[in-house]
Amino acid sequence: MSAESPVRIGFQPVRPVRAYQRVAEQIEERILAGELPPGSRLPAERELVRQFDVGRSTIREALRVLQSSGLIRSRPGDPLGAEVLGVSPDTLSHALGRLARSHLSSLAELIQFRMVLDAESYRLAARLHTEEDLRRLTELADRMGECVSCDPHAFSEADAQFHRVVAEASGNALLALCARAVHDAVVDAIEGELVRAERDGDAGEWMRRSVVHHREILAALRASDGGRAARLGREALFEHYAPHLPERDRERLRAALD
Amino acid sequence: MSAESPVRIGFQPVRPVRAYQRVAEQIEERILAGELPPGSRLPAERELVRQFDVGRSTIREALRVLQSSGLIRSRPGDPLGAEVLGVSPDTLSHALGRLARSHLSSLAELIQFRMVLDAESYRLAARLHTEEDLRRLTELADRMGECVSCDPHAFSEADAQFHRVVAEASGNALLALCARAVHDAVVDAIEGELVRAERDGDAGEWMRRSVVHHREILAALRASDGGRAARLGREALFEHYAPHLPERDRERLRAALD
DNA sequence: CCAGGCGACTGGTCAGACCAGTTGATCGAC
DNA sequence: GTCGATCAACTGGTCTGACCAGTCGCCTGG
Numbered sequence: 001m002s003a004e005s006p007v008r009i010g011f012q013p014v015r016p017v018r019a020y021q022r023v024a025e026q027i028e029e030r031i032l033a034g035e036l037p038p039g040s041r042l043p044a045e046r047e048l049v050r051q052f053d054v055g056r057s058t059i060r061e062a063l064r065v066l067q068s069s070g071l072i073r074s075r076p077g078d079p080l081g082a083e084v085l086g087v088s089p090d091t092l093s094h095a096l097g098r099l100a101r102s103h104l105s106s107l108a109e110l111i112q113f114r115m116v117l118d119a120e121s122y123r124l125a126a127r128l129h130t131e132e133d134l135r136r137l138t139e140l141a142d143r144m145g146e147c148v149s150c151d152p153h154a155f156s157e158a159d160a161q162f163h164r165v166v167a168e169a170s171g172n173a174l175l176a177l178c179a180r181a182v183h184d185a186v187v188d189a190i191e192g193e194l195v196r197a198e199r200d201g202d203a204g205e206w207m208r209r210s211v212v213h214h215r216e217i218l219a220a221l222r223a224s225d226g227g228r229a230a231r232l233g234r235e236a237l238f239e240h241y242a243p244h245l246p247e248r249d250r251e252r253l254r255a256a257l258d
Numbered sequence: 259m260s261a262e263s264p265v266r267i268g269f270q271p272v273r274p275v276r277a278y279q280r281v282a283e284q285i286e287e288r289i290l291a292g293e294l295p296p297g298s299r300l301p302a303e304r305e306l307v308r309q310f311d312v313g314r315s316t317i318r319e320a321l322r323v324l325q326s327s328g329l330i331r332s333r334p335g336d337p338l339g340a341e342v343l344g345v346s347p348d349t350l351s352h353a354l355g356r357l358a359r360s361h362l363s364s365l366a367e368l369i370q371f372r373m374v375l376d377a378e379s380y381r382l383a384a385r386l387h388t389e390e391d392l393r394r395l396t397e398l399a400d401r402m403g404e405c406v407s408c409d410p411h412a413f414s415e416a417d418a419q420f421h422r423v424v425a426e427a428s429g430n431a432l433l434a435l436c437a438r439a440v441h442d443a444v445v446d447a448i449e450g451e452l453v454r455a456e457r458d459g460d461a462g463e464w465m466r467r468s469v470v471h472h473r474e475i476l477a478a479l480r481a482s483d484g485g486r487a488a489r490l491g492r493e494a495l496f497e498h499y500a501p502h503l504p505e506r507d508r509e510r511l512r513a514a515l516d
Numbered sequence: 517c518c519a520g521g522c523g524a525c526t527g528g529t530c531a532g533a534c535c536a537g538t539t540g541a542t543c544g545a546c
Numbered sequence: 547g548t549c550g551a552t553c554a555a556c557t558g559g560t561c562t563g564a565c566c567a568g569t570c571g572c573c574t575g576g
């Protein structure tokens with residue numbers, strides 16, 4: 001402590017703002033504000049150099065930041081310039097995947113989180129779903145049934161789509177995006193395990209069980225019984241993943257079953 | 259369809275991988291694998307140029323990508339090189355904030371999502387909480403009570419911390435991070451509304467109500483009644499935000515009440 | 517002992533060059 | 547005429563070399 005501390009008036013420490021940051025912020029602002037809609041094109045880099053009056057490396061670093069955020073995409077030789085992609089959930093998936101990979105969150109946490117998001121999707125979807133949603137879900141459940149013991153890849157694809165449709169039927173895009181990101185992260189993280197299980201020969205069995213689960217959930221949705229659908233969804237995920245987890249994690253997952 | 263379609267063997271379209279991408283991936287890999295723990299330093303850019311055998315602009319673009327992902331931080335003049343920060347939830351918050359800002363999700367969706375995440379935090383926390391958690395929550399609720407009609411800013415801070423402690427007590431770091439990110443996004447988005455409400459003079463009233471809600475939730479948590487805590491949490495959020503939403507959105511929020 | 521200055525670094529920025537890829541107009545063969 | 551190759555004018559990706567303003571450690575003069 002100094003002898004006389006000067007009067008504190010709310011001065012903020014001024015941190016230098018890099019040129020590439022300001023460029024990136026300006027462009028991001030335009031994109032988020034809708035002035036640069038998805039599909040539109042940014043000027044060429046050398047043109048941006050003129051407009052922003054900075055060096056090309058500065059422009060390129062700014063574009064790199066935007067690209068790593070998934071806001072734009074560029075392709076060498078494209079005379080139209082970088083393409084605006086708009087806000088996409090991929091960044092979210094990426095960030096979630098990184099978190100899942102790092103020690104910050106274990107696979108069990110990821111699955112538990114997926115149980116939460118899926119269950120709440122079901123709960124909301126049970127109230128809001130349309131006939132069209134039900135038709136698509138029925139179709140996807142049927143396709144899953146067809147793919148058992150013939151095409152595991154198509155099965156997974158139909159399964160993923162089933163969850164995606166439910167999440168969208170929940171009426172909450174944010175919830176749907178997060179659910180999808182977590183779904184992808186789980187699939188990425190446990191793919192190896194599932195392949196191993198398949199080698200062990202019980203592949204057809206869990207697929208059949210999964211189809212039954214999905215049909216039950218679908219029935220609950222059709223009956224607009226959100227609580228039941230949510231519970232079934234949690235149980236399905238638990239049954240699906242618990243065998244591949246150590247006992248300690250399994251216990252934690254059980255806590256999310258309710 | 260062409261006359262003779264060649265035999266399909268699983269060739270993947272080879273997409274060019276940029277040099278800066280490979281550099282960024284290599285470094286990210288080391289960080290995620292824990293070989294470069296938080297706090298450690300990357301070599302200087304010119305040293306990386308030698309190690310990776312690429313130009314400095316390539317190195318810089320790679321570092322820019324890593325920096326925008328929050329994995330590293332660099333400071334001009336630092337003779338130690340860029341600092342490794344490790345995986346942080348900030349990227350997630352940032353991505354969520356962008357999603358919230360874009361047309362992809364309205365404020366109502368954001369709040370609905372927060373109702374879901376908070377409620378599930380309560381449900382899990384009710385099972386897992388420790389005495390220490392309860393002590394901290396009691397303290398925070400008390401502080402909220404003290405701040406009513408004296409320091410709205412401190413009130414908000416205590417409120418935010420209450421939710422953060424609950425989320426951490428849920429035992430799921432991922433859930434906690436998302437809940438925090440969504441909380442921040444909601445606060446960012448509706449700050450203006452709350453200030454307006456405060457001007458209208460009912461500030462003290464909703465703060466008092468909020469304190470009551472938090473105490474009720476705390477009691478439910480103490481009783482390990484997760485279902486009750488979850489329901490109370492949803493109701494508290496609904497009551498808090500519904501008045502500031504148009505009727506249509508309010509209806510959608512009600513759906514999440516259960 | 518300490519203050520101040522002097523390098524030797526750092527990251528941030530710029531300018532200019534080259535490469536490989538894309539595109540569209542041009543031009544020649546049919 | 548149409549079609550296909552050619553070519554020039556772009557694009558983004560990369561490299562080089564330079565300069566600036568900071569930051570740090572050392573070293574020197576007091």
